Amino acid sequence: MEAALQTNIQNCYHCGDSCGDEPIVAHEKAFCCDGCKAVYELLEENNLCTYYNLEESPGLTGTKPVSEARFAYLDDPGVEAQLINFRSDKICKLTFYIPQMHCSSCIWLLENLFKLNPGIAETTVNFMRKEVAFTYLHEKTSLREVVELLTRIGYEPAITLADTDGKKTTKKSRALIYKLGIAGFAFGNVMLLAFPDYLDFTQGLHNNFGSFFGYLSIILSIPVFFYSARGFFTSAWEGIRQQMVNIDLPISTGLLALFFVSLFDILSGRGPGYLDSFTGLVFFMLIGKYFQQRTYDTLAFDRDYTSYFPVSITVLKEGGEESSTAVRNLQVGDRIRIRNQELIPADAILLHGRAMIDYSFVSGESEPVEKVVGEVIYAGGRQVGESIELEVVKEVSQGYLTQLWNDTVFSKNEAQYLHTYSNIAGKYFIIVTLLVAAGALIYWVPRDMDIAMKAFTSVLIIACPCALSLATPFVHGHTMRVFGRNKFYLKNTGVVERLAKIDTVVFDKTGTLTEPSEAEVTYTGKALSQAQSQAILSVLRHSTHPLSQRISEAMKGSTAPVIGFQEFTGKGLVGKVNGMLVRVGSATYLGVPADKQNDTLKTTVYVSVDGVVLGYYTFFNVYRDGLNKVLGDLKDKKIAVLSGDNNHEAARLRELLGNEAELNFNQSPVQKLEYIQKLKEQGQHQVLMVGDGLNDAGALKQSDAGIALSNSVTNFSPSCDAILDADSFDKLSTFLNFSKKTMSLILLTFAVSLVYNVVGLTMAVMGLFTPIVSAILMPISTLSVMTFATLSVRYAAKKAGL
Amino acid sequence: MYIIFILISISVLVAAAFLAAFLWAVRSGQYDDDYTPAVRMLFENEVGGAPKNDKIAQKQQ
Numbered sequence: 078m079e080a081a082l083q084t085n086i087q088n089c090y091h092c093g094d095s096c097g098d099e100p101i102v103a104h105e106k107a108f109c110c111d112g113c114k115a116v117y118e119l120l121e122e123n124n125l126c127t128y129y130n131l132e133e134s135p136g137l138t139g140t141k142p143v144s145e146a147r148f149a150y151l152d153d154p155g156v157e158a159q160l161i162n163f164r165s166d167k168i169c170k171l172t173f174y175i176p177q178m179h180c181s182s183c184i185w186l187l188e189n190l191f192k193l194n195p196g197i198a199e200t201t202v203n204f205m206r207k208e209v210a211f212t213y214l215h216e217k218t219s220l221r222e223v224v225e226l227l228t229r230i231g232y233e234p235a236i237t238l239a240d241t242d243g244k245k246t247t248k249k250s251r252a253l254i255y256k257l258g259i260a261g262f263a264f265g266n267v268m269l270l271a272f273p274d275y276l277d278f279t280q281g282l283h284n285n286f287g288s289f290f291g292y293l294s295i296i297l298s299i300p301v302f303f304y305s306a307r308g309f310f311t312s313a314w315e316g317i318r319q320q321m322v323n324i325d326l327p328i329s330t331g332l333l334a335l336f337f338v339s340l341f342d343i344l345s346g347r348g349p350g351y352l353d354s355f356t357g358l359v360f361f362m363l364i365g366k367y368f369q370q371r372t373y374d375t376l377a378f379d380r381d382y383t384s385y386f387p388v389s390i391t392v393l394k395e396g397g398e399e400s401s402t403a404v405r406n407l408q409v410g411d412r413i414r415i416r417n418q419e420l421i422p423a424d425a426i427l428l429h430g431r432a433m434i435d436y437s438f439v440s441g442e443s444e445p446v447e448k449v450v451g452e453v454i455y456a457g458g459r460q461v462g463e464s465i466e467l468e469v470v471k472e473v474s475q476g477y478l479t480q481l482w483n484d485t486v487f488s489k490n491e492a493q494y495l496h497t498y499s500n501i502a503g504k505y506f507i508i509v510t511l512l513v514a515a516g517a518l519i520y521w522v523p524r525d526m527d528i529a530m531k532a533f534t535s536v537l538i539i540a541c542p543c544a545l546s547l548a549t550p551f552v553h554g555h556t557m558r559v560f561g562r563n564k565f566y567l568k569n570t571g572v573v574e575r576l577a578k579i580d581t582v583v584f585d586k587t588g589t590l591t592e593p594s595e596a597e598v599t600y601t602g603k604a605l606s607q608a609q610s611q612a613i614l615s616v617l618r619h620s621t622h623p624l625s626q627r628i629s630e631a632m633k634g635s636t637a638p639v640i641g642f643q644e645f646t647g648k649g650l651v652g653k654v655n656g657m658l659v660r661v662g663s664a665t666y667l668g669v670p671a672d673k674q675n676d677t678l679k680t681t682v683y684v685s686v687d688g689v690v691l692g693y694y695t696f697f698n699v700y701r702d703g704l705n706k707v708l709g710d711l712k713d714k715k716i717a718v719l720s721g722d723n724n725h726e727a728a729r730l731r732e733l734l735g736n737e738a739e740l741n742f743n744q745s746p747v748q749k750l751e752y753i754q755k756l757k758e759q760g761q762h763q764v765l766m767v768g769d770g771l772n773d774a775g776a777l778k779q780s781d782a783g784i785a786l787s788n789s790v791t792n793f794s795p796s797c798d799a800i801l802d803a804d805s806f807d808k809l810s811t812f813l814n815f816s817k818k819t820m821s822l823i824l825l826t827f828a829v830s831l832v833y834n835v836v837g838l839t840m841a842v843m844g845l846f847t848p849i850v851s852a853i854l855m856p857i858s859t860l861s862v863m864t865f866a867t868l869s870v871r872y873a874a875k876k877a878g879l
Numbered sequence: 880m881y882i883i884f885i886l887i888s889i890s891v892l893v894a895a896a897f898l899a900a901f902l903w904a905v906r907s908g909q910y911d912d913d914y915t916p917a918v919r920m921l922f923e924n925e926v927g928g929a930p931k932n933d934k935i936a937q938k939q940q
Binding site: 080127131160181184185188202203204205206251254255258262265269272286289293297686 | 880883884887890891894896897898901902905906910911913914915918919921922923938
């Protein structure tokens with residue numbers, strides 16, 4: 078067994094990563110690190126090895142040992158109370174979000190946690206939402222122990238500031254499902270009761286049971302009228318109050334006419350009424366509503382900085398002792414300690430230590446930025462490396478980044494997009510309906526009062542644009558599915574219509590137009606000899622600085638031993654290789670005079686050998702694959718770029734984007750927001766913003782449609798209307814064009830539904846409209862609209878290559 | 880033919896019972912997560928899971 082293990086390239090039994098040259102072999106299994114081995118041993122000891130049988134190497138990489146103090150804040154009763162959903166004498170219940178969850182082994186292990194900690198009574202996983210609901214006995218264990226156990230086995234829950242923002246009882250509203258159930262129940266039964274009326278030979282039956290069937294139908298329809306259909310009436314009423322006509326107004330008049338005409342017919346014994354059509358219409362339209370409401374459970378579209386910031390932070394007291402304090406209570410002047418991988422929660426000045434700040438969530442820049450003592454570090458960055466000490470200079474909510482959320486855009490509710498196709502169509506519908514109904518009245522009143530009333534009500538009934546109201550949700554619902562298959566996830570179906578109207582596209586630069594994980598390195602200066610470049614590479618290999626690593630990745634070759642290597646924070650490196658003294662670092666470190674420095678805006682690294690400056694390395698962004706294609710397809714739209722960076726890439730961007738594009742550099746998060754606002758107000762533009770970091774959050778929110786680009790869609794992304802997987806970036810223009818195409822598909826679907834309305838209207842004005850006509854016309858029209866919408870979107874998607 | 884009154888009442892009552900069952904199912908959260916239960920039911924019930932726990936408890940003592 079041992080021999081077999083050693084000859085193969087080994088992968089870790091726990092996490093599946095390559096074990097490298099020297100795997101840790103224990104229990105006849107190979108592990109890549111002590112972390113993985115420790116987790117395996119813990120599970121093995123507790124008979125939880127089923128974990129490894131369900132999926133191959135299900136474990137998580139990089140289970141690092143956790144520092145003791147890290148979760149100390151969970152012992153604070155205040156924090157605990159905010160996180161817990163329910164507490165009784167014995168048990169506590171709470172829900173954790175665990176982003177690492179990825180397979181059925183994870184479900185199994187998380188639901189068997191009680192074997193590892195007897196204090197845990199029950200755990201229930203919701204895999205799609207990546208949530209685990211815990212019930213634990215607070216006498217036997219504590220919140221901190223539960224979290225530490227999770228962290229130890231690699232499933233560290235994401236506990237963020239947002240979790241403490243009051244109770245997150247944002248349970249999905251089930252009202253629509255109830256409504257749908259009741260409408261469906263009533264529809265089925267009423268149709269059964271109405272059916273005999275449509276057949277000739279049941280005449281006798283009708284005489285005996287007609288009124289019984291009628292009354293029963295009324296009883297069944299009452300909950301539909303008062304509960305299931307209420308949404309349409311309230312929406313229509315809201316519209317009237319705001320002096321707007323929406324699609325729900327003609328629907329409501331149709332439903333009201335149907336219901337009251339039926340009541341009148343049945344109670345006065347004139348006929349069976351239209352209650353089957355009434356319940357059926359409500360049922361079908363609720364299906365449409367359900368389609369419209371659907372969204373992706375797994376993705377969060379409305380996160381702000383609080384879902385990213387930690388709950389508490391280590392504060393240093395005067396005597397140097399550490400205590401954890403809630404981030405909300407952080408005050409100006411507090412001294413805080415930030416450890417490796419911890420997030421800086423407030424703008425602060427660096428006091429001690431070497432800060433390497435990873436701003437990838439904020440700006441999209443993947444390289445950690447080096448800061449020296451005395452510099453201000455903006456909130457939102459993550460420290461990589463040693464622990465540092467800082468002094469807070471601004472409160473959490475007033476920081477450079479976080480003050481963005483004080484803008485009114487974020488306090489307003491979701492803007493109402495009233496000028497949708499269906500609402501506009503609804504307006505014309507009601508006008509035409511009223512004209513036709515009035516015409517029928519004028520024609521029939523002098524001739525036959527009975528037919529006049531009948532014609533009038535029938536017109537109102539048949540004009541109920543139910544098929545019309547289904548067209549939009551079905552076309553958009555299917556479009557959303559097509560997009561989802563191509564890794565473009567919309568918040569809801571309404572976004573399709575907004576995407577279709579876009580005439581201006583604004584991009585963020587770093588991380589959106591550029592590939593965050595790559596950069597081109599070029600060398601300018603005197604040619605390097607073989608020995609020189611080997612010496613430089615050898616020195617660079619010793620440094621963990623990201624720029625050194627970038628350059629050494631780009632250089633190839635062997636290395637030689639380095640003597641006297643030293644690294645000066647914020648300056649550079651020095652070392653002796655084969656008798657050559659190599660120095661690498663900033664211009665000031667090497668003493669390059671300011672007037673000789675080229676391209677001061679670019680990131681440059683100078684090299685010198687034996688005191689002679691040879692040249693410098695510069696870094697260029699690498700633009701995303703397919704950017705040219707996307708930009709080419711967007712020629713008919715106005716293009717702009719908002720970058721938080723300086724303008725050293727201006728020339729390259731200009732070349733890519735053309736002369737008409739507006740390029741804006743050095744934009745703060747708030748300026749980005751204001752730029753979009755200006756575009757919308759002054760130019761009457763429909764703006765699409767494409768961004769990726771927290772600093773774009775304001776612009777994404779302010780725009781008509783905001784797309785967050787993400788390398789992994791379940792990762793953090795700022796509040797937005799859609800999340801686009803970075804792999805599908807090259808399809809962005811296709812998505813926009815397809816959205817536009819769906820609008821014409823909706824128009825076509827409208828036309829299909831109009832045919833039925835015209836047939837119905839003709840019969841109605843002639844006074845020939847009867848319950849049986851309605852019972853046939855209504856399902857045919859709705860079903861054909863649904864099928865047409867589904868098939869046409871599929872066909873169009875195939876043609877567009879999606 | 881008057882049996883129809885009874886039959887229809889029964890049929891509506893049965894249907895109402897199903898509606899009630901549906902509403903109860905929605906209310907109790909069965910429609911909230913339509914993925915995990917499908918995976919969960921495939922896990923083997925470990926025979927003697929409880930005694931193992933006891934053993935661990937003894938070890939710890």
